[in-house]
Amino acid sequence: xxxxxxxGSVEEKENNxxxxxxxAIAVAWLTFYNIAMTAGWLVLAMAMMRFYxxxxxxKGLYKSIARTLKxxxxxxxxxxxxCAIGIVRTSVIVTGVQVCSRxxxxxxxxxxxxxxxxxxxxxxxxxVWTFTEITRYSFYTFNLLxxxxxxxxxxxxxxxxxxxxxxxxxxxxxxxTALPYVRKTGMFSMRLPNKYNISFDYYYFLTIVMxxxxxxxxxxxxxxxxxxxxxxLGEIIVEKDE
Amino acid sequence: MDTLALxxxxxxxxxxxxxxxxxxxxxxxxxxxxxFEVEIVDAKTKEKLLLxxxxxxxxxxxxxxxxxxxxxxxxYPARQSLRLDPxxxxxxxxxxxxxxxVGTTAxxxxxxxGAQIAWGTVFLSECYGPLLxxxxxxxxxxxxxxxxxxxxxxxxxxxxxxxxxxxxxYVKRILETLFIHRISHGTxxxxxxxxxxxxxxxxxxxxxxxxxxxxxxxxxxxxxQVKTALIIFLFCQVGNFSINIALRNLKCSGSKVKKxxxxxxxxxxxxxALVSCPNYTYELGSWMGFTxxxxxxxxxxxxxxxxxxxxxxxxxxxxxxxxxFRDYPTLRSPILPFIL
Numbered sequence: 001x002x003x004x005x006x007x008g009s010v011e012e013k014e015n016n017x018x019x020x021x022x023x024a025i026a027v028a029w030l031t032f033y034n035i036a037m038t039a040g041w042l043v044l045a046m047a048m049m050r051f052y053x054x055x056x057x058x059k060g061l062y063k064s065i066a067r068t069l070k071x072x073x074x075x076x077x078x079x080x081x082x083c084a085i086g087i088v089r090t091s092v093i094v095t096g097v098q099v100c101s102r103x104x105x106x107x108x109x110x111x112x113x114x115x116x117x118x119x120x121x122x123x124x125x126x127x128v129w130t131f132t133e134i135t136r137y138s139f140y141t142f143n144l145l146x147x148x149x150x151x152x153x154x155x156x157x158x159x160x161x162x163x164x165x166x167x168x169x170x171x172x173x174x175x176x177t178a179l180p181y182v183r184k185t186g187m188f189s190m191r192l193p194n195k196y197n198i199s200f201d202y203y204y205f206l207t208i209v210m211x212x213x214x215x216x217x218x219x220x221x222x223x224x225x226x227x228x229x230x231x232x233l234g235e236i237i238v239e240k241d242e
Numbered sequence: 243m244d245t246l247a248l249x250x251x252x253x254x255x256x257x258x259x260x261x262x263x264x265x266x267x268x269x270x271x272x273x274x275x276x277x278f279e280v281e282i283v284d285a286k287t288k289e290k291l292l293l294x295x296x297x298x299x300x301x302x303x304x305x306x307x308x309x310x311x312x313x314x315x316x317x318y319p320a321r322q323s324l325r326l327d328p329x330x331x332x333x334x335x336x337x338x339x340x341x342x343x344v345g346t347t348a349x350x351x352x353x354x355x356g357a358q359i360a361w362g363t364v365f366l367s368e369c370y371g372p373l374l375x376x377x378x379x380x381x382x383x384x385x386x387x388x389x390x391x392x393x394x395x396x397x398x399x400x401x402x403x404x405x406x407x408x409x410x411x412y413v414k415r416i417l418e419t420l421f422i423h424r425i426s427h428g429t430x431x432x433x434x435x436x437x438x439x440x441x442x443x444x445x446x447x448x449x450x451x452x453x454x455x456x457x458x459x460x461x462x463x464x465x466x467q468v469k470t471a472l473i474i475f476l477f478c479q480v481g482n483f484s485i486n487i488a489l490r491n492l493k494c495s496g497s498k499v500k501k502x503x504x505x506x507x508x509x510x511x512x513x514x515a516l517v518s519c520p521n522y523t524y525e526l527g528s529w530m531g532f533t534x535x536x537x538x539x540x541x542x543x544x545x546x547x548x549x550x551x552x553x554x555x556x557x558x559x560x561x562x563x564x565x566x567f568r569d570y571p572t573l574r575s576p577i578l579p580f581i582l
Contacts, residue, residue: 195462195537198539
């Protein structure tokens with residue numbers, strides 16, 4: 001079926017309705033990947049708990065888990081490839097945006113701006129991310145093994161209701177706290193005149209990033225709510241014609 | 243009795259036996275024209291929206307859309323998509339009812355395409371915007387740069403040249419939209435005007451800001467670089483114009499017959515031998531010329547993004563050509579000779 005520009009949405013729905021029989025290798029790889037990621041985030045969670053129990057403070061916590069965090073969050077880029085080659089039935093763009101926003105936070109905010117690493121907001125979003133990722137990856141793992149315990153399904157489709165806003169709050173607060181340091185050091189910025197005739201102000205860029213949460217967050221949130229209604233409550237939702 | 247026999251006969255017959263020329267009805271005798279019954283059903287909810295009886299077999303889809311519009315005034319014809327199959331392709335406005343593979347009771351699935359806007363309106367707005375926006379930056383209107391530079395003029399002649407080229411490009415585009423282009427779809431979804439205008443206007447502002455900036459740095463290789471780039475730019479502008487003329491001459495006014503474009507006497511059209519959509523090729527060339535002329539990274543980004551978009555469109559058009567014409571030349575590539 002050839003899709004014209006206007007029938008793009010029809011073709012997409014067709015692909016989603018087609019029964020996909022995954023190859024055995026794809027299933028094996030995905031199972032391995034999801035188990036590895038569940039383990040990784042569990043390690044992170046335990047390291048965080050251990051640090052707090054031993055030291056009694058959150059100062060220095062980020063530094064102690066920074067390497068593990070960077071590793072496991074960056075590896076998540078593979079998920080975009082999964083969507084692109086079709087072994088996971090999710091939109092490349094949605095996954096791409098989610099992974100990129102995480103990588104941005106880790107590499108371009110907390111890793112680069114050392115002064116904010118001991119902020120409470122960092123601990124907040126780390127806690128949210130850890131909880132969410134462990135739930136999500138174990139959900140995928142059990143799904144692939146066809147033995148999904150109900151409580152994991154429940155957790156995945158209900159906990160986000162508070163976790164998502166908490167995570168956004170943590171991230172936004174962190175960026176906001178970082179702004180003065182960005183302005184002072186002029187990091188990642190480029191001024192005129194230069195031979196490429198371009199300028200970039202990281203401070204204003206971060207402000208725009210913060211503002212972009214306003215349109216983006218509700219969209220992702222309502223997407224998850226719709227998924228929840230479909231999966232947990234078995235509602236049949238007639239998608240609005242684009 | 244007569245009408246029943248006629249109906250049975252026409253059901254078994256090929257449609258070509260009933261010629262599209264309406265015969266004058268013989269008075270006070272049995273009907274010779276078999277009227278169709280048309281049912282319009284919502285494609286998603288399968289709800290029956292309208293039942294029309296006594297529809298002329300020679301009516302076009304457009305006529306049926308007009309009738310549907312009368313009973314549902316919120317759905318004007320441009321907004322309606324009628325299909326034979328809920329997941330199928332929309333029927334063309336010129337399709338004639340009796341040539342379609344339906345019995346005398348036709349069922350069409352309707353979907354609402356959403357608010358529509360004329361393509362001409364969209365094209366003109368997306369071209370007037372950059373033209374005016376660039377000029378705003380060129381003349382350094384207040385509140386853009388530091389107040390001491392308001393209404394000042396750049397000391398680099400390449401900046402003036404760039405303004406002329408940019409303006410020329412969009413004026414040419416506007417004139418082509420008004421006088422040359424022939425587009426098959428009359429309308430497009432309303433949201434397109436917001437998408438397209440944001441794209442063109444934002445990029446134009448971004449480019450214009452840096453090119454007309456008081457701290458602009460002229461090209462590294464000076465006059466040589468600018469002159470070469472200008473030649474490339476002009477060459478590609480003429481090329482693009484030639485292609486648009488050639489494409490216009492393909493379509494006779496009013497007819498919707500598609501033809502394969504071929505090289506003509508104009509040397510700029512000889513690229514048709516190697517490329518399906520040389521208008522995009524020349525457009526890419528123009529913007530590459532402009533990038534080298536201004537040595538401005540935002541222009542380079544605009545060129546790259548434009549290239550990606552045009553490649554997607556070119557590949558789509560190329561695929562359509564290949565499907566529509568069995569004997570389509572195999573040497574041709576969508577946008578770049580031999581490469582893409």
